[in-house]
Structure formats: C-alpha cells, structure tokens
Amino acid sequence: MIERAAQGSRERLPLGVAARLSRYLQVLTQAKKMGRSTISSQELAEYTHVNPTQIRRDLSGFGKFGKRGVGYNVDALVSQIRKILRTAGRRHNIALFGAGRLGQAIAGSEIFADHGFRVVAVFDVDPDKIGMEVRPGLRVQPYAEMRRVIEEEGVVVGVLAVPSSVAQQVADDLVAAGVRIIFNYSEALLQVPPEVTVHTSSPAVDLLYALYFYLT
Ligand SMILES: NC(=O)c1ccc[n+]([C@@H]2O[C@H](COP(=O)([O-])OP(=O)(O)OC[C@H]3O[C@@H](n4cnc5c(N)ncnc54)[C@H](O)[C@@H]3O)[C@@H](O)[C@H]2O)c1
Numbered sequence: 322m323i324e325r326a327a328q329g330s331r332e333r334l335p336l337g338v339a340a341r342l343s344r345y346l347q348v349l350t351q352a353k354k355m356g357r358s359t360i361s362s363q364e365l366a367e368y369t370h371v372n373p374t375q376i377r378r379d380l381s382g383f384g385k386f387g388k389r390g391v392g393y394n395v396d397a398l399v400s401q402i403r404k405i406l407r408t409a410g411r412r413h414n415i416a417l418f419g420a421g422r423l424g425q426a427i428a429g430s431e432i433f434a435d436h437g438f439r440v441v442a443v444f445d446v447d448p449d450k451i452g453m454e455v456r457p458g459l460r461v462q463p464y465a466e467m468r469r470v471i472e473e474e475g476v477v478v479g480v481l482a483v484p485s486s487v488a489q490q491v492a493d494d495l496v497a498a499g500v501r502i503i504f505n506y507s508e509a510l511l512q513v514p515p516e517v518t519v520h521t522s523s524p525a526v527d528l529l530y531a532l533y534f535y536l537t
Pocket residue numbers: 418419420421422423424444445446447450464481482483484485487491506507508522523524
C-alpha cells in the first residue's frame with residue numbers, strides 16, 4: 322500500500338510512516354551486519370517498539386518478501402525501504418560544525434556511514450583546530466569558508482557539535498547557505514523557517530523514551 326502511494330509520484334509519505342520505515346531500516350541494517358538473512362515482524366516489533374500489526378500493515382506492500390513462519394528477507398526489505406525513502410543509491414553529504422570532543426568523535430567514526438551519509442567537511446573557528454586531520458583525508462576548515470564548501474560539495478545536512486551559545490548563529494548561516502536539514506547535538510532550541518527540519522539528538526531524552534517502555 323505504501324509502495325503504491327510512494328512509487329511513481331513525488332508525493333511525500335506521511336511523517337509517521339516515514340519515521341517508522343526509518344526505524345525498521347535501522348534494525349534491518351543492524352541485523353544485516355550481524356549476518357541475519359531473515360527477520361520476523363515480531364522481532365522487528367521488539368526492536369522498534371512498533372506493534373506487529375502496524376508493522377505488517379506498513380509492510381503489506383512487500384508481501385512477497387514476508388513469508389509466514391520465515392519472516393522478511395532482510396536484503397530485499399532493506400532495498401525496498403530505501404527505494405521508498407528515496408535513499409537508494411544516493412550519497413548524502415554532511416557538513417560538521419565544531420571539531421571539539423564530540424565533533425572529532427563523530428568525524429572519526431562511522432556513525433553516519435550507513436545509508437549513504439558521509440561527512441565531507443568539518444568547520445571550526447579555533448585557529449588551533451583548523452588544518453587538523455580528523456579522518457584520513459579530512460581536515461578542519463575555517464568556518465568562514467562554510468558557504469563556498471557547502472555549495473561545492475552539495476551538502477544537504479548540517480550537524481551541530483558546537484557550544485549552545487553559537488548554535489543559532491550556525492543554524493542561521495546554514496539556512497542562508499540553503500541547507501534544509503540540521504542535526505543538532507547542542508542543547509539550544511533552534512529557530513528555523515518551516516521548510517527546514519531540525520533533529521535534536523539528546524541521549525537523556527532517548528533514555529526517557531526507553532524508560533517509558535520499561536515502566537509500562
Ligand atoms: N547530544 C549529545 O549526545 C552530546 C554529547 C556531547 C556533547 N554535546 C553537545 O555538543 C556540543 C559540543 O560539545 P563538545 O564537548 O565537543 O565541546 P567542545 O568545547 O569540545 O567543542 C566545541 C567546538 O566548537 C567550536 N566552535 C565554537 N564556535 C563555533 C562556530 N561558530 N563554528 C564552528 N565551530 C565552532 C569550538 O572551537 C570547539 O572546537 C555542545 O553543545 C555539547 O553540549 C551533545
């Protein structure tokens with residue numbers, strides 16, 4: 322059903338559906354890394370906290386991949402969901418702001434590597450950090466260069482690993498540079514125009530969410 326609604330049109334998926342598909346994709350990618358070839362809707366439910374009926378409904382368009390008693394074929398489901406989320410075969414370039422403790426950890430790790438995300442630029446204002454190699458082949462660039470680099474590299478996501486006090490300014494500059502997705506690690510409440518999406522990552526909030534399931 323979702324497949325039919327999304328394929329062949331530029332129509333957007335409802336936010337809830339897109340969010341659930343992303344969660345299924347996350348679990349499926351982990352399962353794949355662990356060498357699993359099939360997964361049941363019951364297991365997907367346990368890992369995503371989405372109820373199995375909802376999962377089966379969401380994935381009803383993938384009927385031929387879901388076999389009773391066997392579950393879904395992980396590879397097939399990953400590629401179908403990527404197609405629907407329009408991430409199949411695409412590379413999404415990320416610019417990271419702040420090369421401090423968190424920024425260096427992000428740049429040096431593979432946390433954004435799944436699903437085609439790649440950190441292609443890192444910016445800082447601290448002269449001591451500019452030029453520093455955060456990953457082989459990736460050096461910290463001066464913040465003043467952000468606009469030019471964003472255009473040249475086709476950056477679509479800005480990740481904020483800067484102090485909260487400067488996060489709004491960086492967000493404003495990103496919006497002015499045409500970036501429409503901001504992943505915010507700082508605690509600042511960011512004001513952005515409606516066409517811009519801000520995702521704030523907070524381990525404490527994620528833990529609260531986990532606690533909610535534990536307590537009920
Ligand atoms: N959500 C999380 O999981 C999580 C975890 C750790 C830290 N944080 C937050 O991430 C942010 C960074 O934390 P940290 O420990 O790495 O701090 P840090 O002080 O080590 O690093 C911050 C870096 O930002 C740079 N910076 C300052 N202004 C800038 C600007 N305008 N443009 C680009 N770079 C700029 C600084 O020079 C510094 O290198 C903080 O807001 C912190 O609260 C979030």
